Structure formats: C-alpha cells, structure tokens
Amino acid sequence: MKIAFIGAGSMAEAILKGILNKEACSPQNLWVTNRQAQARLESLREQYAVQITYDLQALLHNADMVILAVKPKNAEEILQQLSPYLTKQMFIVSVMAGISIESISTNLKNDYAVARVMPNTSASVGKSATAITFNEFVSQEQQQLAQTIFKAIGSTVIVEENKLDAITALSGSGPAYFYYIVEAMEKAAEQLGIEKDMARQLIIQTMNGAIHMLQETGKEAAELRDNVTSPGGTTEAGLKVLQEQEVAKTFANCILAAEKQSKKLAALSHEQIK
Numbered sequence: 001m002k003i004a005f006i007g008a009g010s011m012a013e014a015i016l017k018g019i020l021n022k023e024a025c026s027p028q029n030l031w032v033t034n035r036q037a038q039a040r041l042e043s044l045r046e047q048y049a050v051q052i053t054y055d056l057q058a059l060l061h062n063a064d065m066v067i068l069a070v071k072p073k074n075a076e077e078i079l080q081q082l083s084p085y086l087t088k089q090m091f092i093v094s095v096m097a098g099i100s101i102e103s104i105s106t107n108l109k110n111d112y113a114v115a116r117v118m119p120n121t122s123a124s125v126g127k128s129a130t131a132i133t134f135n136e137f138v139s140q141e142q143q144q145l146a147q148t149i150f151k152a153i154g155s156t157v158i159v160e161e162n163k164l165d166a167i168t169a170l171s172g173s174g175p176a177y178f179y180y181i182v183e184a185m186e187k188a189a190e191q192l193g194i195e196k197d198m199a200r201q202l203i204i205q206t207m208n209g210a211i212h213m214l215q216e217t218g219k220e221a222a223e224l225r226d227n228v229t230s231p232g233g234t235t236e237a238g239l240k241v242l243q244e245q246e247v248a249k250t251f252a253n254c255i256l257a258a259e260k261q262s263k264k265l266a267a268l269s270h271e272q273i274k
C-alpha cells in the first residue's frame with residue numbers, strides 16, 4: 001500500500017510517525033512533499049526513511065491513499081495542482097480543518113472517494129482522538145483502510161460530516177487547551193518556588209493520574225472533582241477562584257470560538273472554490 005502526503009508540517013509528521021511506530025505501512029511506501037522547504041523534507045527522510053519528492057507524478061503514481069495535510073488556505077491551490085495526477089481508484093483523505101467534502105469534490109471535478117478526518121497532534125505518540133467521515137464513493141475496503149491507518153495513531157470514531165466543526169474545536173484543537181493549562185500551572189509553580197523539572201514531573205503525573213481515573217472509574221468528572229475537594233480545604237479555596245472568574249464559561253467560549261472559526265474556514269474555502 002502506498003500513501004502520499006501532501007504537506008509536510010506538524011500534522012503530516014505526527015501521522016507518519018504514528019503509522020511507522022505501529023508498522024502500519026513501510027517507509028518505502030510513504031511519500032511526502034511540501035511547498036518548497038526542501039531542508040524540512042530532507043530532515044523527514046533522514047529521521048523516518050520516507051520517500052520525498054517534488055515530482056507530483058512520481059508522488060502520486062499508484063498511490064492508494066492521498067493525505068491532504070496543507071493549511072486550509074492552501075486547499076484550492078493544492079486541489080488544482082493535484083487534479084491532473086489523480087485517478088479514480090485513489091482514496092483522498094483530508095485532514096484540513098473546515099474544508100468540506102463538497103468543496104474538495106467540486107474542485108477535483110470528479111467523483112473521488114473522499115474522507116474528511118480530524119486527528120490531533122497526539123498522533124505522533126499513538127494517542128490521537130480521530131474523527132472520520134466518508135463520502136458515498138468510499139468503498140468498504142477503503143473505509144477499513146482508513147480505520148487501520150488512523151487506529152495506528154490512536155482511537156477513531158466515525159461521524160456525520162456536520163459534526164466535524166464541533167469535533168475540530170473539541171479534540172482537534174484540544175491538546176492546545178491542555179498545554180495551556182500546563183503552562184499556567186508551571187508558571188504558578190515557579191511563583192511558589194518549585195524547581196522547574198520537578199514541577200513538570202508533578203504536573204504531568206497529576207494529569208496522567210486524573211486521565212486514568214476518568215478512564216478506569218467511569219465516574220463523572222464532577223464526582224471525581226468532589227472527591228478531591230475537602231470542605232474548608234485547599235482545593236475548595238482554589239476552585240472558588242476559578243468559579244469567581246467564570247473559567248468554565250470562558251472555556252466553553254473558547255471551544256465555541258474554535259467551532260465558529262472552523263465554520264468560517266469552510267465558508268472561505270467555498271468562496272474560493274466556487
């Protein structure tokens with residue numbers, strides 16, 4: 001099986017690293033291109049032994065799956081560039097935020113099998129939460145292939161396309177929200193005089209433990225939070241500040257804003273493409 005990556009940024013690298021870690025495809029069959037940054041392509045070849053090229057014909061020759069991993073603003077340009085080299089049996093898989101299957105198909109001017117996928121960067125350690133949607137031209141075999149590839153980088157859910165903007169906001173962007181919390185906790189630890197490496201270790205293990213509690217107990221987050229919060233204790237004092245500052249509401253607004261932006265990217269791509 002041959003997979004061609006269009007775009008060699010952080011998402012493409014996260015996916016290809018996950019695929020290689022799970023040996024879901026051999027590096028000889030993973031082909032990658034980008035716009036112009038040759039040094040970046042060479043470093044991917046050195047690190048992962050993947051094939052690199054700027055020759056679109058060579059890149060796409062006999063490709064089973066073509067993964068579109070360029071920024072949404074480059075969608076129109078890339079679809080037009082690829083169009084002459086695509087054949088009907090190729091399976092087009094887009095990870096571009098906000099770009100609808102309809103926009104992709106319209107621009108490719110043909111009834112290709114297309115999947116729209118929303119992974120996240122935890123793919124590079126095999127822990128992506130990936131949502132997938134297919135158009136009507138995707139065969140059972142291709143659906144299976146998509147599941148195999150994206151299960152190699154974490155967990156998958158199959159969804160209706162109209163859920164993808166919300167999922168992009170929730171789990172596509174999601175890792176960034178958690179990193180933001182870690183940054184804030186690290187700053188607080190510094191203010192309190194806790195040595196940096198130790199603070200990092202304590203924070204990571206605390207998050208890891210909380211995640212395992214959620215997974216293994218199956219309890220609601222609110223109940224687990226209650227279990228930490230002794231009346232008149234430290235947690236209560238800390239959480240009071242979060243409540244006063246309406247952090248939960250701010251968080252919800254953060255995710256709603258991300259969803260709105262995903263819809264905006266879709267609208268922009270429609271304008272460009274039509």
Ligand SMILES: NC(=O)C1=CN([C@@H]2O[C@H](COP(=O)(O)OP(=O)(O)OC[C@H]3O[C@@H](n4cnc5c(N)ncnc54)[C@H](O)[C@@H]3O)[C@@H](O)[C@H]2O)C=CC1
Nearest residue numbers: 007008009010011034035069070071072074095096097119
């Ligand atoms: N970074 C993330 O956490 C996630 C990103 N995505 C989506 O993945 C896509 C890629 O995101 P990143 O990897 O973060 O972006 P990036 O900016 O790191 O990489 C984009 C890549 O596209 C290449 N490119 C641009 N125009 C090109 C062209 N005409 N021909 C060939 N290559 C071209 C660039 O050279 C670069 O290698 C985006 O559409 C984004 O919405 C989806 C889920 C999560």
Ligand SMILES: O=C(O)[C@@H]1CCC=N1
Nearest residue numbers: 097168169172173174
């Ligand atoms: O920020 C973005 O647009 C991409 C999509 C999801 C995560 N990163």
